[in-house]
Amino acid sequence: MRRTSLIRNIWLGVENLLLHKLRSFLTMLGVVFGVGSVVAMLSVGEGASAEALAQIRMLGSHNIILSSVKPVEDEQSSTVHSHMSIYGLTYADLERIASSFAAIRQVAPVKLMRKEVRLHDRAMELRVVGTTPEWFDLVPREVLAGRVILPSDQQKLAPVAVLTEFGARKILATRSTIGQNVRIGGDAFEVIGILRNETGSSASMQIPDQEVDVYIPIEVARRYYGDIIARRTAGSREREKVELHQIIVRVDHTDHVESTAVGIETMLNRFHTKTDYAMSVPLALLKQAEATKRTFNIVLGSIAGISLLVGGIGIMNIMLASVTERTREIGIRRAIGAKRRQIVVQFLIETVVLSTFGGLIGLGVGVLIPFLITYFSGMATVVKWSGILLPLSISMAIGILFGLYPAINAARVDPIVALRHE
Amino acid sequence: MAAPIPSDSNHDIVRLENARKIYQMGTEEVRALAGVNIAFHKGSFWAIMGPSGSGKSTMMNVLGCLDRLTSGAYYLDGKDVSRLDDDSLSELRLSYLGFIFQSFNLIPQLTVQRNIELPLYYLGWDAARSAQRAKELAEMVGLGGRLNHRPTELSGGQMQRVAIARALTNDPQIIFADEPTGNLDSATGEQIMELLGNLNRQGKTIIMVTHEPDIAAHARSRLHMMDGLIDRIETETHETDQPYQEHLARR
Ligand SMILES: Nc1ncnc2c1ncn2[C@@H]1O[C@H](COP(=O)(O)OP(=O)(O)O)[C@@H](O)[C@H]1O
Numbered sequence: 001m002r003r004t005s006l007i008r009n010i011w012l013g014v015e016n017l018l019l020h021k022l023r024s025f026l027t028m029l030g031v032v033f034g035v036g037s038v039v040a041m042l043s044v045g046e047g048a049s050a051e052a053l054a055q056i057r058m059l060g061s062h063n064i065i066l067s068s069v070k071p072v073e074d075e076q077s078s079t080v081h082s083h084m085s086i087y088g089l090t091y092a093d094l095e096r097i098a099s100s101f102a103a104i105r106q107v108a109p110v111k112l113m114r115k116e117v118r119l120h121d122r123a124m125e126l127r128v129v130g131t132t133p134e135w136f137d138l139v140p141r142e143v144l145a146g147r148v149i150l151p152s153d154q155q156k157l158a159p160v161a162v163l164t165e166f167g168a169r170k171i172l173a174t175r176s177t178i179g180q181n182v183r184i185g186g187d188a189f190e191v192i193g194i195l196r197n198e199t200g201s202s203a204s205m206q207i208p209d210q211e212v213d214v215y216i217p218i219e220v221a222r223r224y225y226g227d228i229i230a231r232r233t234a235g236s237r238e239r240e241k242v243e244l245h246q247i248i249v250r251v252d253h254t255d256h257v258e259s260t261a262v263g264i265e266t267m268l269n270r271f272h273t274k275t276d277y278a279m280s281v282p283l284a285l286l287k288q289a290e291a292t293k294r295t296f297n298i299v300l301g302s303i304a305g306i307s308l309l310v311g312g313i314g315i316m317n318i319m320l321a322s323v324t325e326r327t328r329e330i331g332i333r334r335a336i337g338a339k340r341r342q343i344v345v346q347f348l349i350e351t352v353v354l355s356t357f358g359g360l361i362g363l364g365v366g367v368l369i370p371f372l373i374t375y376f377s378g379m380a381t382v383v384k385w386s387g388i389l390l391p392l393s394i395s396m397a398i399g400i401l402f403g404l405y406p407a408i409n410a411a412r413v414d415p416i417v418a419l420r421h422e
Numbered sequence: 423m424a425a426p427i428p429s430d431s432n433h434d435i436v437r438l439e440n441a442r443k444i445y446q447m448g449t450e451e452v453r454a455l456a457g458v459n460i461a462f463h464k465g466s467f468w469a470i471m472g473p474s475g476s477g478k479s480t481m482m483n484v485l486g487c488l489d490r491l492t493s494g495a496y497y498l499d500g501k502d503v504s505r506l507d508d509d510s511l512s513e514l515r516l517s518y519l520g521f522i523f524q525s526f527n528l529i530p531q532l533t534v535q536r537n538i539e540l541p542l543y544y545l546g547w548d549a550a551r552s553a554q555r556a557k558e559l560a561e562m563v564g565l566g567g568r569l570n571h572r573p574t575e576l577s578g579g580q581m582q583r584v585a586i587a588r589a590l591t592n593d594p595q596i597i598f599a600d601e602p603t604g605n606l607d608s609a610t611g612e613q614i615m616e617l618l619g620n621l622n623r624q625g626k627t628i629i630m631v632t633h634e635p636d637i638a639a640h641a642r643s644r645l646h647m648m649d650g651l652i653d654r655i656e657t658e659t660h661e662t663d664q665p666y667q668e669h670l671a672r673r
């Protein structure tokens with residue numbers, strides 16, 4: 001069909017639909033809601049999974065994270081009287097892991113403490129992490145000022161400290177603080193850098209990123225503060241000996257993540273009689289999240305399919321009624337010289353215009369909903385092109401699919417009979 | 423079938439040869455046309471008359487390319503169209519034929535202008551030319567001021583004028599009118615017949631079905647049907663045709 005005549009045909013269809021505004025609108029509603037809900041659900045789902053995937057990726061898909069966990073039986077006995085519980089990952093574990101697996105590229109230990117930190121007149125209890133330079137490779141963070149801990153600091157047992165934005169804010173440190181001394185638990189440390197905090201709720205993701213205020217070299221932490229932490233809880237004094245709170249392992253290839261994780265677990269279990277550590281594998285979480293997303297998309301797709309099907313059937317129903325109602329008009333057009341094909345095209349265009357327009361309105365509604373959700377709840381939503389074009393082209397296809405039968409019915413009308421039709 | 427076609431057949435705008443239209447009603451055959459031989463000259467004005475059920479409408483539908491013969495031949499302007507497919511018949515109606523109906527058959531949702539323009543839409547005319555043509559025709563039938571009215575806002579006579587304007591839009595060779603005054607009072611009917619008479623004088627061939635002798639009197643020839651066959655022919659102005667028509671009718 002020539003372009004101009006197509007435009008005229010579309011215009012004729014629009015005119016015809018405008019003759020019955022309310023009916024056309026009601027006919028469209030099925031597609032409006034179908035497309036609208038699909039677009040909205042897709043973008044909410046996309047937003048949720050994008051957030052989850054980003055969090056997991058931040059932990060590193062090559063990484064395996066081991067964390068010390070206080071065993072349950074220890075917790076019970078320690079409440080009775082003053083008692084020292086010894087548990088968790090050890091320096092020996094670190095050595096064994098680092099030397100036993102060919103696939104392992106880097107290993108970073110983490111030692112967690114709470115210490116009073118003083119800068120000039122301001123003193124606060126901050127969260128201090130002792131770690132090695134590898135940590136900053138494994139869990140990259142943007143350096144706002146200065147530098148991170150280097151191997152040379154480690155060798156020289158240099159008392160240096162890297163503040164995070166959180167920590168810096170708490171003790172009112174600024175860029176100009178770099179080079180100055182802070183006191184951590186009474187010992188002097190030179191501030192060498194400030195790191196940006198990663199946004200997002202990574203607290204749930206087991207790297208205590210937001211919990212950290214200060215990083216210092218692990219050897220320094222060990223020598224200055226030892227492995228025993230005393231905690232005062234409701235009257236009784238409680239002491240814990242934990243050598244390492246975390247070990248982060250990076251392997252050379254994602255293919256080796258799983259086997260290495262199993263190997264580490266087997267090895268650690270030979271030395272740990274109690275379950276006093278936990279292992280988390282971001283890649284496994286990632287795969288799981290992706291599988292969940294796939295399932296979610298299938299469910300959404302089915303709902304979309306059903307609602308669009310219902311919309312399509314609604315359109316077909318009305319168009320069939322419209323053909324019956326307009327039998328005489330069809331007869332007149334045929335008598336005047338319209339070919340069967342032209343009648344098919346006329347009715348088909350009406351349904352396609354109806355369903356496409358419905359799809360467009362649905363799209364508007366569907367884009368508005370995630371916008372409002374983000375605006376009012378702060379929940380992340382992502383409107384993707386595929387999430388727009390797919391429902392739109394499906395709604396057009398539905399117009400063709402469900403319009404074809406009524407249109408063919410219209411063309412089958414015998415003009416002689418139709419002209420007698422009252 | 424063996425009889426030779428008379429030499430003046432070149433002037434025939436329509437010609438039926440042994441035309442049969444048979445409807446099968448269960449085991450029974452209804453012979454709506456039972457072997458009709460007839461020819462109408464270019465520029466003639468015929469009234470087809472006869473009792474109800476005699477085959478008038480069937481003949482109109484066949485001549486108007488809306489229906490096909492069961493057997494026999496139909497020559498339209500010298501061309502055998504009895505074996506054409508639906509699309510080709512549509513094209514013939516679009517380019518050569520105009521229709522006027524007893525119940526006007528205007529599209530109620532469209533304005534007078536849009537109704538008149540309708541054939542031009544299928545002929546592929548652009549909007550501006552179509553509007554111009556519709557305006558001229560509306561003026562010709564005396565409805566120049568009603569272009570934007572809807573059919574429901576018009577009287578019966580006015581609606582039939584719109585229908586006539588629409589029938590003329592494609593500048594047809596033949597105008598078919600099935601009881602064009604059947605739904606009109608006699609004064610209005612007279613006006614419509616005057617309009618048709620004028621068109622005939624301008625050279626249009628007009629074939630009209632009517633059962634009213636007063637209306638049929640406006641036509642220049644009358645054909646009476648009975649049981650799917652031609653019963654009788656009256657020709658006022660084409661005396662020379664009489665032997666030819668009788669020749670055809672006898673076959
Ligand atoms: N579609 C049809 N099916 C069966 N019989 C028909 C059909 N159309 C017409 N007939 C029959 O053919 C005969 C001629 O009908 P018609 O041409 O309408 O007559 P008229 O117009 O002179 O009243 C009638 O007996 C009628 O019942």
Ligand SMILES: [Mg+2]
Pocket residue numbers: 478479480
């Ligand atoms: Mg009749």
